[in-house]
Amino acid sequence: xxxxxxxxxxxxxxVSSDKTGKSYKPGATITGxxxxxxxxxxxxxxxxxxxAIKDGD
Amino acid sequence: xxxxxLEGKTHTRHLRHLSDGIDLSGDMRSIGAMGVTYDQADATxxxxxxxxxxxxxxxxxxxxxQAIFNNDVLNLALTPDTTPGSHTALxxxxxxxxxxxxxxxxxPAIGNPAFSxxxxxxxxxxxxxxxxxxxxxxxxxGSGTLSIVANVWGVALAVGGEISITTNYGSxxxxxxxxxxxxxFLHTAQTSALQANNNYAFVIEHGTDDSNWATLTTFTANGxxxxxxxxxxxxxxxxYVRLKATKTAGTAVPWVVFIRK
Numbered sequence: 045x046x047x048x049x050x051x052x053x054x055x056x057x058x059v060s061s062d063k064t065g066k067s068y069k070p071g072a073t074i075t076g077x078x079x080x081x082x083x084x085x086x087x088x089x090x091x092x093x094x095x096a097i098k099d100g101d
Numbered sequence: 102x103x104x105x106x107l108e109g110k111t112h113t114r115h116l117r118h119l120s121d122g123i124d125l126s127g128d129m130r131s132i133g134a135m136g137v138t139y140d141q142a143d144a145t146x147x148x149x150x151x152x153x154x155x156x157x158x159x160x161x162x163x164x165x166x167q168a169i170f171n172n173d174v175l176n177l178a179l180t181p182d183t184t185p186g187s188h189t190a191l192x193x194x195x196x197x198x199x200x201x202x203x204x205x206x207x208x209p210a211i212g213n214p215a216f217s218x219x220x221x222x223x224x225x226x227x228x229x230x231x232x233x234x235x236x237x238x239x240x241x242x243g244s245g246t247l248s249i250v251a252n253v254w255g256v257a258l259a260v261g262g263e264i265s266i267t268t269n270y271g272s273x274x275x276x277x278x279x280x281x282x283x284x285x286f287l288h289t290a291q292t293s294a295l296q297a298n299n300n301y302a303f304v305i306e307h308g309t310d311d312s313n314w315a316t317l318t319t320f321t322a323n324g325x326x327x328x329x330x331x332x333x334x335x336x337x338x339x340x341y342v343r344l345k346a347t348k349t350a351g352t353a354v355p356w357v358v359f360i361r362k
Contacts, residue, residue, distance in 0.1 A: 058316040060306070062269070083313045091280070091336035094315045 051076050053084065053095040073098060103311050103341060104271035106212030107205040115204030117261070118166075119356050120190055121197045122288040122327040124261065125168060128187035130236065133165015135201055135216050137251045159251040161218050161243030163199055166191075170227055170235035175291075175327070184291060185327075187237050194222040196244050198286055198329035200358050202257050209260040211271045216254055217286040217358040219247035219331055248333060252284055255360030258305065258344040261290055265352045272311055272343035273359070281362040282335040283317070289324045290354040299324035299351030305332075305359060307339040317342065324353035 053074050060067035061079060068074055074095070076084065087094035117126040140157030171186025200217035202209035209215070220241035229235040243249045256273050285305055292299055301324045306314035317338065322330045344357050 058304075060314050062312045062314070079313050080310070083309060086309050086339070087315060090315075090339075 052098040053088070054098045055094070056096055057092070057094045059087070059094060102271060103274040104210070104212045106210055106273075107207065109205060111203065111205045115207060115209065117202040117204065117209050117356075118199070119202075119288045119290065119329070120194070120199045121329045122290055123185050123190040124288075124290045124356075125187055125190055127184060128168040128171045128237075130167045130169060131165065132163070132167075132201065135163045135253075137161050137253060159243075161220070161249060161251065161253055163201070163216075163218070163220055163241040166239040166241065168237050168239075170229075170237050188227070191222070191237055191239050192225055194225065194239075196221055196246055197241070198247075198288070198331050199241060200286055200288060200329075200356065202260060202356065202358075209257055211257055211260060212273045213257050213260070214254065215257040215358040217284075217360065218253045219244040219249055221245060247331065250284060250333070250362065252360050252362045255284070255358050258285075258342065258357040258359050259346075259355045261354050261356045263292060263352050263354050264346060265348070267348045268346045270344040270346070272308075272341045274311070275338075275340050275342070275361065278309070278340050279338045279361045280336070283333070283338050283362055284360040285318060285320075285332045286329060286358040287320045287322055287332075288329045288356040289322050289327060290356060291327050292324070292352045292354050294352055296327065297325050299353055300349040301351075301353045301355075302347040302349070303353075303355055303357075304345045304347070305342060305357070306345050307342045309339045309341070311341045314343070314345075315339075323349075324351065324355070 055072045142155040144153045168187035172188045173186035203214040224240040303320040308314040
């Protein structure tokens with residue numbers, strides 16, 4: 045069985061989007077619809093990480 | 102949105118100097134040297150065809166600072182002028198964050214080169230003679246009490262214009278991400294209205310695409326006092342960086358230097 049990519053992420057460091065005007069503080073949950081996939085990938089892999097994959101969703 | 106800073110040669114008149122949030126540019130006359138020099142140990146052996154050198158300790162310097170003597174005090178009444186003078190700012194200084202912004206053929210702009218470091222003031226003298234104005238002279242060397250690194254050259258993210266609303270400053274495109282960490286300096290200079298009424302959150306953000314941003318660091322200084330603050334961090338810095346100033350109250354005059362390590 046192949047596990048699908050998780051769609052929800054926990055915000056560890058505050059993020060925002062100029063395009064949508066939305067901002068999210070640490071502890072908030074975002075989804076793949078809130079930011080481009082490349083940006084989310086960068087934030088998951090950055091040092092320190094900006095997002096964490098949220099379990100249980 | 103990323104700025105397109107001017108490039109090329111420039112003139113001394115386009116420099117600006119801030120010391121712990123005080124803009125001394127109106128009194129400044131010259132700077133002898135700013136930057137880093139390294140000790141060099143001669144490691145040449147008999148069989149070497151040329152001299153061999155080993156680099157030693159770095160020496161961070163801001164020397165030959167010369168300004169016109171000015172004893173204007175911090176003017177809480179805000180009239181007729183609002184800028185503390187050179188003597189007020191520099192006499193008796195000990196440990197300071199000092200920055201020099203290098204405008205390119207114009208007043209400094211976002212993206213222009215900027216120099217910044219914590220310093221100990223090692224000398225303050227005044228001089229005069231003949232028909233010359235009285236001058237102040239100061240020397241600074243890298244601080245032994247504040248964290249200091251040899252990374253002293255960066256770019257300006259804010260250059261002192263007064264704001265009265267929440268502001269996303271223009272971003273600076275480094276061309277690529279960096280991984281070695283960073284240093285940032287904020288000066289909150291005097292505002293045209295009562296300083297104590299100001300309340301802003303100053304945040305440096307970074308991003309990969311100049312549109313989506315993550316917080317890199319948040320300064321404690323909020324613009325309610327004339328002061329400076331230094332932040333340092335490790336890890337990634339994305340290709341684009343910018344300053345975001347979020348208003349709660351009042352106005353603000355931030356100057357920011359950002360240095361990639």
